[in-house]
Amino acid sequence: MKPDTKIDRILKDAASGRPITKSEATLLLGISENSLESSLLRATATAVNRQRFSNSGLLLGQIGVDMAPCDGDCAFCFFARSHTSIQANILSSDEIVVRCERFARGGAQGVFLMTMHRFGFEWFRDLCAELRRRVPPQLEILSNVGDISSAQLRELRDAGVTGAYHVCRIREGIDSRMTPAERRATIERILESGLSWYNMCEPLGPEHTHEELADQIWLGVDLQCTQHGVMQRFPVPGSPLYHYGQVSLSRLGQVVAVVTLATIGKENVKSIAVNVSNLVGLFSGANAFFPEAGEPDDQATQTETVKSNEGFTTALWRQGNEITTADCRAMMMAAGFSNLMDTDGVPNKPLQAKAYRHN
Numbered sequence: 397m398k399p400d401t402k403i404d405r406i407l408k409d410a411a412s413g414r415p416i417t418k419s420e421a422t423l424l425l426g427i428s429e430n431s432l433e434s435s436l437l438r439a440t441a442t443a444v445n446r447q448r449f450s451n452s453g454l455l456l457g458q459i460g461v462d463m464a465p466c467d468g469d470c471a472f473c474f475f476a477r478s479h480t481s482i483q484a485n486i487l488s489s490d491e492i493v494v495r496c497e498r499f500a501r502g503g504a505q506g507v508f509l510m511t512m513h514r515f516g517f518e519w520f521r522d523l524c525a526e527l528r529r530r531v532p533p534q535l536e537i538l539s540n541v542g543d544i545s546s547a548q549l550r551e552l553r554d555a556g557v558t559g560a561y562h563v564c565r566i567r568e569g570i571d572s573r574m575t576p577a578e579r580r581a582t583i584e585r586i587l588e589s590g591l592s593w594y595n596m597c598e599p600l601g602p603e604h605t606h607e608e609l610a611d612q613i614w615l616g617v618d619l620q621c622t623q624h625g626v627m628q629r630f631p632v633p634g635s636p637l638y639h640y641g642q643v644s645l646s647r648l649g650q651v652v653a654v655v656t657l658a659t660i661g662k663e664n665v666k667s668i669a670v671n672v673s674n675l676v677g678l679f680s681g682a683n684a685f686f687p688e689a690g691e692p693d694d695q696a697t698q699t700e701t702v703k704s705n706e707g708f709t710t711a712l713w714r715q716g717n718e719i720t721t722a723d724c725r726a727m728m729m730a731a732g733f734s735n736l737m738d739t740d741g742v743p744n745k746p747l748q749a750k751a752y753r754h755n
């Protein structure tokens with residue numbers, strides 16, 4: 397068995413430090429996910445990124461703090477107003493603080509606070525400011541909210557937020573009620589405001605074409621993202637895209653590998669994320685996970701109560717148990733990673749099975 401000569405040449409060039417072009421990315425996205433070439437693609441991306449990030453991984457927690465039927469109405473989403481049965485719910489700041497402390501003990505470097513497309517801005521800004529006073533200082537506060545203005549982004553920054561997740565999704569404007577122009581404008585405002593921009597190729601499904609994926613990935617190649625990555629879509633029963641099903645982990649890994657090779661040499665890209673957290677992703681170039689819960693109880697923390705039926709995380713889409721920081725560290729250790737790192741890509745603690753203690 398011999399790999400295709402052209403693909404072999406592209407991968408060898410990438411291993412030597414040349415980022416792939418957009419047309420090469422389209423070609424690599426089009427190879428069969430179970431082919432020899434796809435395995436070589438994922439292996440090349442693994443080697444490139446283990447060296448690039450000093451064999452270190454990043455954990456960023458996620459907390460859905462505000463959920464309600466959402467006007468964004470995305471055709472894949474649990475919260476879309478047209479097909480959701482969800483009841484409006486806001487998480488208390490005390491509960492968020494408990495969850496943040498658990499994320500910090502689990503080695504997370506930051507936590508994304510997620511809302512719907514429309515949300516109460518003053519409430520959210522004041523929540524961020526309160527958390528900045530109450531949660532461990534090393535835990536960065538990151539936002540994942542709807543399209544907002546430059547002035548609002550500056551207010552979040554002044555409240556202690558250091559970065560913002562924002563995506564011009566695959567098929568934005570077709571599978572959502574937002575336009576690509578609106579989404580891109582917010583991303584440009586995030587960068588202008590001095591916040592770090594967290595980006596992804598999402599929500600990846602089996603129906604997306606190679607050209608669509610390359611186009612969506614390239615916004616994060618052209619603009620200065622701090623994190624790139626890939627998130628798969630989980631089929632939500634009752635949603636218009638449910639019948640498409642979901643991609644395999646090898647396909648998810650293939651797209652992660654393309655993102656990895658497309659961002660070679662980009663000093664601004666400090667990590668490559670994959671969601672759902674999984675081992676195949678760690679062998680495809682990813683080195684960042686979004687744990688859905690912090691450190692599980694031990695004897696020292698049994699007095700704290702997490703009400704797991706409030707708020708939300710991506711576990712809601714999977715209809716499964718939340719993946720904890722302990723689970724993520726275990727996967728990273730099994731994949732041979734040595735350290736955890738900060739959001740700038742600097743290793744700052746050895747990977748270990750037990751929780752971290754902070755003074």
Ligand code: SF4
Nearest residue numbers: 466468469470473513
């Ligand atoms: S993906 Fe976001 S904007 Fe779209 S419906 Fe869900 S919560 Fe709303």
